[in-house]
Amino acid sequence: MYLIGHALKNIARNKGRYLLIGAVLTISFLAVTVSAMIHFTTAAVIDDYSDRFGASVYFTPDLRKLLALTEPDEDGMYRNPEITTEQYIAFSKSDAVRNTLFRGSRQTYGDGLIGLDQGGEERSLASDAWNSFTESDTHDTQPRRQAPNTTVLGYSDSSLMEDFARGLRELDEGSLFAAPGECMVSRDFADLNGLNLGDSFDLQDVNSTEVGPLHLTVCGIYLDITTPQPDGSDWAVTNRRNEILTSFSTLEEHSIQGLYVTAVYYLKSPDLAPAFESYLRENGLDEVYNVNVDAASYNNIVKPVESLKNISAAFLAVILSVGCLVLILLSMLGVRERKYEIGVLRAMGMPKGKVAFGLICESVCVMALCLCIGFGVGSVIAQPISDAIMEEQANLVEQQPQPDFGDILSSTAGAKETVSALQEVEIVLAPESIVLIAMISLALGLLTNVAGIFYITRYEPMKILWGKSG
Secondary structure, eight states: HHHHHHHHHHHHHHHHHHHHHHHHHHHHHHHHHHHHHHHHHHHHHHHHHHTTTOOEEEEEEOHHHHHHHOOOTTTTTOOOOOHHHHHHHHTTOOTTTEEEEEEEEEEEOTOOOOOOOTTHHHHHHHHHHHHOOTTTOOOSSSOOOOOOEEEEESSSGGGHHHHHHHHHHSEEHHHHHHHHTTEEEHHHHHHHOOTTTTOOOEEEEOOOOOOOOOEEEEEEEEOSSHHHHHHHTOOOTTTGGGGGEEEHHHHHOOOSOEEEEEEEEESSOOHHHHHHHHHHHHOOOTTEEEEEEEEEHHHHHHHHHHHHHHHHHHHHHHHHHHHHHHHHHHHTHHHHHHHHHHHHHTTTTOOHHHHHHHHHHHHHHHHHHHHHHHHHHHHHHHHHHHHHHHHHHHHHHSHEEEEEEEBEEOOTTTTTTOOOOOOOOOOOOOOHHHHHHHHHHHHHEEEEEEHHHHHHHHHOHHHHTOOOOO
């Protein structure tokens, strides 16, 4: 208690020096608080947005290459080279890919099911066959393809079901598919076939006879106000009320044979676009296709936050560097006064440890007061400072041209998803911020008495009083 009381009295006696030290510490703690809160909050936001969005990739044919490298069919039409299901899945294995959204579809037929508008395709096929007869005794010796009456759609993520987001479809009863084999059917299709939650049925792929039946169980029934026949036909397979929704994994595990797949890939960063294109070419992507990277949307979202993070880190480094230099300078300027004080205490028989502890007590008292002020003020002003920097960085990103990836297009045209740029980052006090502030506070506190502690540990009492250094 004596040492603590002595420390408090010593602070009062040397209030001029400690006011300077206190001002430096307060400014340093304020800067540390603001910078740490902004830095760790923005780091979490960047990780979150990169996980959810990334830089989307999609493929479009290059018409010049298509004309130069492919031949027209018998009708004179140029057709894009096929991207197989196996290739779509293989592309997702690249190290540059953060996430892949798959959508799969399979045309199926259920013996015990009736599709809305069922019979339209059969009538069309029969009419075409009749018109193609050239002789009355001509007979079709080839087995006729079974007309599909349902389409099964598989999604790797519920965000791909755009009709639900747009309000054209809504869950009426049950739940979204979750477990393998679960599916959702429309209310019209369920009523037509007398289906209820928990009912099961089998579907056969009509495009591949080698694929076994797909067994599904109804877990949900949805209301549907989409246009039943968008193309104006009267076939069951094109009627949207006959669409059966399930997970992509259910279709993939059943069989990828006969499965039609599309995918959107999200890169960890737009800078990885060249490496990803090389990977695509190595895995069979035809050179007719351009690899389009939606770098603009990614940069609009993430770049301002990354700039905010970097600015806060640079600001922290500058403030700490200046603060440390000033504290060391103040400690050196006060070394003469502290030197004789330390010499007298040591000559009176006080051990080195107790003298050092007394100096540290002074630092802790001053540091605690400055930390409370700096931490309190910093917590209040961190948000407006962040908002001002964010606004400025967002404006700069909008004005900057997008990076050129050479033959790789950086375009938003045809992007699968539009994401609004972040306008504000809510600054919070993360546990990492508290740890960093505590560590820096300890370091700055020691710096305020570095010269005094140096004399305690190196010199004997008489050498200190006589001002000798060796």
